[in-house]
Amino acid sequence: MEKLIHLITEPVLVVDLGKVKRNLSRMVDKCSLSGTLLRPHMKTHQSKLIGELIRSFGVKHITVSSVKMAEYFAGQWEDITIAFPFNVLQINRINNILERQPLLLLVDALSTLLALQNQLNQTVGIWIDIDTGYGRTGIKPSDVKLIDQLIIQINASEKTYFKGFYCHAGDTYHAESPSDVIRIFERSLFQLMELKRKYSKEDFIPEVNYGDTPSCSLSESFQGLDSVSPGNFIFYDLTQQKLGSCKEEDIAVSMACPIISINKERMQVIVYGGGVHFSKDRLPGEFGKLVTWKKDHWVSSESENKLMSVSQEHGIIKADQSLLESVAIGDILFILPVHSCMTAACMKGYMDTSGNFVDHMEGFTRN
């Protein structure tokens, strides 16, 4: 064993597939309890291998954040939701995907819907993007006039059918506490249930999809929701741990970084691993946290050594005496990331804990 550590000569994002399976298993079980469909968001891992692992849990519907990601995963799913307001300039690529893969698209404007209907070659399902308070994209539930208009127009063309309401309550990422997350979740759920009730008819009940990792991890039940589409829960990260969505031991990716310099006077260890590897996402005073590698997996460190700053290729770790005394230039340190989605996108690929390659879309496609 101990294969991995000998393969590392530069920053490598290591994924513990055992942790991925446990994180997935918990979410699948929670969905089963309330009869809610899991439409996991692939934007965090962007990996076909992890996609296969997700399929092995019986998942048949997925969510992505770009047309490119839909292309990468197309061909193997009952449907793929592109959870991003439809970008009218990408209609040709949408038509190409539809030849091999049913799609569900998000719409929050009439002009977008009309452009779509004018140019689609095949039928797609439409989610109306609802904003329950996040304030990014989507229509407020109170904007009944626009929702009415959209539903009438969706039903007016054979190229589109009404699927239901999609909501990403990203405001949970600004929550102060787990109970604050739950409060946001319940407020969103209430609005979505009202919409569902209002637009249900004898022959048609719109579905409601909801998804963000803090809500889906912290809420005890998905009762009332037709589907959920969390993404980050596959890996989690220090941001989710801080929000209370996971424990440190649930975090399924860590960056292996060679030590390139040690400054005992400043009590710093400088690693090869910077902004182009971790991204520049941060928590207050922290770009990552050290864990300890034990033979074939990592475990929580006894002390709190943090990645305190990053430049393009370098990372600086504020090191305690024990770390300073136990490491040398050329050793490998393992660091949990602040935001696993962004870190994975920067790294464009993974190794599992046995040293096997795991794909990431960005390693295989050009923009």
Add this chain to the structure above:
Amino acid sequence: MEKLIHLITEPVLVVDLGKVKRNLSRMVDKCSLSGTLLRPHMKTHQSKLIGELIRSFGVKHITVSSVKMAEYFAGQWEDITIAFPFNVLQINRINNILERQPLLLLVDALSTLLALQNQLNQTVGIWIDIDTGYGRTGIKPSDVKLIDQLIIQINASEKTYFKGFYCHAGDTYHAESPSDVIRIFERSLFQLMELKRKYSKEDFIPEVNYGDTPSCSLSESFQGLDSVSPGNFIFYDLTQQKLGSCKEEDIAVSMACPIISINKERMQVIVYGGGVHFSKDRLPGEFGKLVTWKKDHWVSSESENKLMSVSQEHGIIKADQSLLESVAIGDILFILPVHSCMTAACMKGYMDTSGNFVDHMEGFTRN
């Protein structure tokens, strides 16, 4: 003409090669005045095409920030400095590059130097990494004992020769004003000149290399420096503009982003263009600034519309009334980045203002 705008269906990083040439020309001229060699840092653009453009100005020595980048540019330069403390785990790749390209490496520890000498197949030049106050890597000029040890050991092996002192005074990025940048530059220069004097012998004078874009842009002369290695000046960005290193019109890259949603109530325009495109680097309250596209180039906007936040794929622009009234979903907006090095690394490629493809290393290599 107007070719570019019709090619854009998703975020595209557009490079104005005319501005690149002007930025380069100014730096080349300033170097000529003081007889200083320009060793431009390629980490910002990471592009062979832009590398060729740099060669056309007579530049023969370059600087890179990783072994991978040295591999990408190898074979065409008198020497390449890898401006990163030598990572002992990458010795095999260093030996491979040396078969086709002379290298200069950075060292700030004796153990690193010994590991290098033990495993090198060919001779390399060694820069001693000097820290004049930035506090990342490098040796303090006052640590005479370590500098003495290193020089003796460099000269003790045929595998290495002493090139001189390398300094990246990245503390200029935290400067409060242009005069603050100059103060840091002069303080660093004084320390480096002292080192040069101290270690000069009858038969050998160590070279001094210095490089950061704020210092190199704002200082009037490079008198005393053997070489400079700024990188960002090729493109500049909003951070450099804020520091006073450049004017807005010097910024040579802008991101073309399709509009996907408009919220008149909140006075926001939502574009396709988020953290995976711009990176998460920011200035206070700002991830980018709008410019205006005119036929075949961009010009400064009359009003101050800022990219105020980014999530993974979305960007939100705080829009004034005039912008809100003049745009529609599907239009393309052009946005200057906060940190062009990080944005280019995220995008992995460019289009020039005529719509021609321009390479970036990350589009062609895997980690």
